[in-house]
Amino acid sequence: xxxxxxxxxxxxxxxxxxxxxxxxxxxxTFYRQIAPIIYKNCAHCHRPGESGPFSLLNYDDVKxxxxxxxxxxxxRYMPPWLPEPGYGxxxxxxxxxxxxxxxxxxxxxxxSPAGPIADAPAAPQFTSEWQLGTxxxxxxxxxxxxxxxxxxxxxxxxxxPVHLKTTRWVKAIEIRPGNARVIHHASVIVDRSRSARRRxxxxxxxxxxxxxxxxxxxxxxxxxxxxxxxxNVPAPEPDGMAWRADPGMDFVFNVHLRPSGKAESVNPAIGxxxxxxxxxxxxxxxELEHDGAIxxxxxxxxxxxxxxxxxxxxxMVLAVYPHAHYLGRLMEGYAMLPDGTRKWLIRIxxxxxxxxxxxxxxxxxxxxxxxxxxxRYHYDNSADNVRNPNKPPKRVRGGSxxxxxxxxxxxxxxxxxxxxxxxxxxxxxxxxxxEKYPEDFIANFNLGDxxxxxxxxxxxxxxxxxxxxxxxxxxxxxxxxxxALASASRMPEAIQRFQQALDLDPKxxxxxYDLASAEAASGQWEPAANGFRQVLKERPxxxxxxxxxxxxxxxxxxxxAGAGNPGAAVERYSEALTYRAExxxxxxxxxxxxxxxxxxxxxxxxxxxxxxxxxxxETARKAxxxxxxxxKDK
Amino acid sequence: xxxxxxxxxxxxxxxxxxPAFAETSGPTDLAGKTVQLFDxxxxxxxxLIFVRTDCPISNxxxxxxxxLYNELSSNAIFYxxxxxxxxxxxVIHQHMAExxxxxxxxxxxxxxxxxxxxxxxxxxxxxxxxRGQLLYHGRIDNRYxxxxxxxxxxxxxxxxxxxxxxxAGKPVQVASTTAIGCFLADVQ
Numbered sequence: 001x002x003x004x005x006x007x008x009x010x011x012x013x014x015x016x017x018x019x020x021x022x023x024x025x026x027x028x029t030f031y032r033q034i035a036p037i038i039y040k041n042c043a044h045c046h047r048p049g050e051s052g053p054f055s056l057l058n059y060d061d062v063k064x065x066x067x068x069x070x071x072x073x074x075x076r077y078m079p080p081w082l083p084e085p086g087y088g089x090x091x092x093x094x095x096x097x098x099x100x101x102x103x104x105x106x107x108x109x110x111x112s113p114a115g116p117i118a119d120a121p122a123a124p125q126f127t128s129e130w131q132l133g134t135x136x137x138x139x140x141x142x143x144x145x146x147x148x149x150x151x152x153x154x155x156x157x158x159x160x161p162v163h164l165k166t167t168r169w170v171k172a173i174e175i176r177p178g179n180a181r182v183i184h185h186a187s188v189i190v191d192r193s194r195s196a197r198r199r200x201x202x203x204x205x206x207x208x209x210x211x212x213x214x215x216x217x218x219x220x221x222x223x224x225x226x227x228x229x230x231x232n233v234p235a236p237e238p239d240g241m242a243w244r245a246d247p248g249m250d251f252v253f254n255v256h257l258r259p260s261g262k263a264e265s266v267n268p269a270i271g272x273x274x275x276x277x278x279x280x281x282x283x284x285x286x287e288l289e290h291d292g293a294i295x296x297x298x299x300x301x302x303x304x305x306x307x308x309x310x311x312x313x314x315x316m317v318l319a320v321y322p323h324a325h326y327l328g329r330l331m332e333g334y335a336m337l338p339d340g341t342r343k344w345l346i347r348i349x350x351x352x353x354x355x356x357x358x359x360x361x362x363x364x365x366x367x368x369x370x371x372x373x374x375x376r377y378h379y380d381n382s383a384d385n386v387r388n389p390n391k392p393p394k395r396v397r398g399g400s401x402x403x404x405x406x407x408x409x410x411x412x413x414x415x416x417x418x419x420x421x422x423x424x425x426x427x428x429x430x431x432x433x434x435e436k437y438p439e440d441f442i443a444n445f446n447l448g449d450x451x452x453x454x455x456x457x458x459x460x461x462x463x464x465x466x467x468x469x470x471x472x473x474x475x476x477x478x479x480x481x482x483x484a485l486a487s488a489s490r491m492p493e494a495i496q497r498f499q500q501a502l503d504l505d506p507k508x509x510x511x512x513y514d515l516a517s518a519e520a521a522s523g524q525w526e527p528a529a530n531g532f533r534q535v536l537k538e539r540p541x542x543x544x545x546x547x548x549x550x551x552x553x554x555x556x557x558x559x560x561a562g563a564g565n566p567g568a569a570v571e572r573y574s575e576a577l578t579y580r581a582e583x584x585x586x587x588x589x590x591x592x593x594x595x596x597x598x599x600x601x602x603x604x605x606x607x608x609x610x611x612x613x614x615x616x617x618e619t620a621r622k623a624x625x626x627x628x629x630x631x632k633d634k
Numbered sequence: 635x636x637x638x639x640x641x642x643x644x645x646x647x648x649x650x651x652x653p654a655f656a657e658t659s660g661p662t663d664l665a666g667k668t669v670q671l672f673d674x675x676x677x678x679x680x681x682l683i684f685v686r687t688d689c690p691i692s693n694x695x696x697x698x699x700x701x702l703y704n705e706l707s708s709n710a711i712f713y714x715x716x717x718x719x720x721x722x723x724x725v726i727h728q729h730m731a732e733x734x735x736x737x738x739x740x741x742x743x744x745x746x747x748x749x750x751x752x753x754x755x756x757x758x759x760x761x762x763x764x765r766g767q768l769l770y771h772g773r774i775d776n777r778y779x780x781x782x783x784x785x786x787x788x789x790x791x792x793x794x795x796x797x798x799x800x801x802a803g804k805p806v807q808v809a810s811t812t813a814i815g816c817f818l819a820d821v822q
Binding site: 053054065067068071075077078150151152153181259260261262352354386387389391 | 688689690692693694695696697698718720732733734779780781782783784785786787789816817819821
């Protein structure tokens with residue numbers, strides 16, 4: 001105790017001496033030197049309601065943590081910032097300079113003095129409301145997640161239906177984690193075909209899982225990263241880069257949760273901000289990866305996973321999102337330009353999954369056509385890697401579970417040439433994937449999809465066949481194979497594939513819809529009508545299914561009427577009216593058929609309705625005249 | 635303010651044996667009473683666990699500390715020690731309710747127990763023999779290697795090992811370990 005006092009006295013004496021000897025070098029005080037550093041770099045997260053476990057908003061807050069702050073800044077644990085400076089310039093950068101860190105150490109050594117309050121910078125101002133203002137649409141999770149007090153980290157997925165009446169363009173998204181202190185990272189995945197919700201045990205219950213693949217049946221790749229991490233500052237998309245939100249689509253909200261010591265309820269919300277300006281610039285998310293090659297022996301200290309991709313277009317790299325699990329250590333992403341120069345995209349000397357995030361380039365990185373983009377990720381599966389989930393280490397392979405490993409370098413790129421160039425890029429990406437994994441599901445599936453979207457259905461068939469072979473349990477692969485077969489006019493085979501898809505997943509409404517469409521195209525009215533009826537039970541707001549069911553019933557009615565079965569025809573027409581109430585021709589045919597059954601009053605009503613909708617209908621007018629004559633005769 | 639605390643700490647450390655001072659600045663329970671730390675009659679060891687209400691690492695250990703309490707509190711005396719002078723009795727009650735602690739809590743605003751137990755951070759523990767001899771001080775387990783560097787599961791549960799040895803009357807193998815957490819010096 002005495003020694004401590006003595007030291008304090010010495011320090012005080014020394015600082016007095018220092019002040020005397022060098023007037024120009026004033027002591028370090030909180031208000032003059034430290035507060036600006038803390039307010040700018042720490043307070044954004046360290047304030048009530050945010051991810052920091054305590055606030056750093058004034059002298060007392062900081063003083064109560066001074067030694068701690070000195071220790072964690074010295075180690076560069078705080079503020080958390082993974083990328084190495086000089087290997088990419090990022091908007092999100094929150095990193096202290098060596099001089100700032102030194103200043104903090106000195107200040108704490110001097111006893112963390114406050115200094116004259118007159119030197120105080122303006123206290124940081126934050127809003128606890130939506131940072132971008134009131135959203136146009138706020139979406140909540142259906143059931144909050146109840147995180148237990150202890151135990152391992154949790155990766156959870158919430159399904160959030162996006163309730164929209166019409167397609168909207170989204171210029172910004174703001175994610176409010178709800179309970180920021182237990183959420184390490186969150187990302188939103190757009191699920192246009194609502195494929196992920198089939199993994200829920202009951203609607204809205206959510207499901208566990210670290211990385212997930214969402215099935216898409218149309219080619220419209222995501223154009224932007226929708227992610228949140230501690231300290232996140234939401235930002236609107238650049239002009240012309242709004243993204244599409246469709247009625248009926250889902251968001252999958254994937255969160256990485258860390259127990260806090262007490263039970264916590266996790267209840268995030270998403271705010272959407274719309275614009276009337278549709279997309280004019282077609283950015284795209286693309287991925288370098290080689291998960292399929294990951295097979296790390298236990299004890300291996302430096303296992304390298306690499307991928308290289310030659311771009312077929314001039315590209316601007318707008319953002320970078322590197323991803324690995326617990327064994328990742330050094331991660332590098334760079335580009336070799338055709339002239340032999342190397343441009344760094346990102347370099348992370350010591351990966352930490354807990355601080356993963358999307359990094360937006362301060363200036364877009366221009367990569368001319370022919371540039372080879374590369375990733376080199378280094379993994380440590382030894383016992384010395386403290387984050388190694390296996391003690392002792394085990395063989396680890398590629399996969400999406402927390403105990404598997406991944407190696408992805410996602411890039412947000414914008415083709416320089418105007419217009420939608422994404423198919424060209426997608427084609428090259430999928431060919432690269434196919435090169436890596438000739439039997440791979442995604443490579444084959446996406447190449448098939450691409451060919452299908454280009455109208456080359458017959459060429460697409462073998463790719464979908466291989467995709468289905470790769471994943472025989474995939475109802476989606478069977479369905480897409482069916483679609484390709486149907487587009488190539490191989491209807492009986494198409495019907496068979498759709499039926500197989502439904503055997504695999506009876507709740508797969510897309511397959512049911514496609515089956516009904518194929519049956520309708522083959523003139524199999526009864527199963528087609530039953531199919532569309534079921535689709536409408538599953539998706540009551542499906543306008544296309546309503547339209548097709550109406551069409552099927554109408555045509556079926558015509559066929560029955562032509563075959564001399566007016567009674568049955570009337571039933572079909574009447575049901576068809578549910579879906580095509582404003583179809584003059586349908587009213588006319590129903591009227592004429594009712595007349596055949598001598599039900600003149602009803603016939604008259606239908607024909608009047610037909611003429612109300614289409615006053616120029618000659619058939620309806622003549623039929624009405626005949627029916628009215630019959631009524632008069634009676 | 636800071637100076638005042640230092641002076642108080644010095645005096646209370648010197649005069650620990652004087653009850654009048656122990657009541658004002660020495661460790662007390664939440665009712666403000668001094669406590670009998672050691673079980674001289676029944677030879678049970680005592681364990682002091684130092685926590686802070688706003689220390690994330692300390693809070694994350696709550697389930698593990700509760701487990702140890704549930705398994706060993708019939709053979710050892712457990713105290714949860716709040717050494718942050720800013721932690722009022724109300725704050726401590728609320729913190730204990732939130733995290734599910736049912737042990738006896740002590741306030742140690744002048745860090746008398748902190749020094750006695752030779753601890754530096756929260757969470758950190760000290761195990762004493764029934765006669766008050768310090769047998770172990772240090773981390774709960776080895777899960778945290780550094781700030782932000784944690785193993786998914788600990789491979790050594792140091793506090794549990796020391797406490798079980800003390801309960802069994804066996805020698806404690808490792809007398810001290812380095813704990814990772816929030817520095818107590820900051821809240822003196």
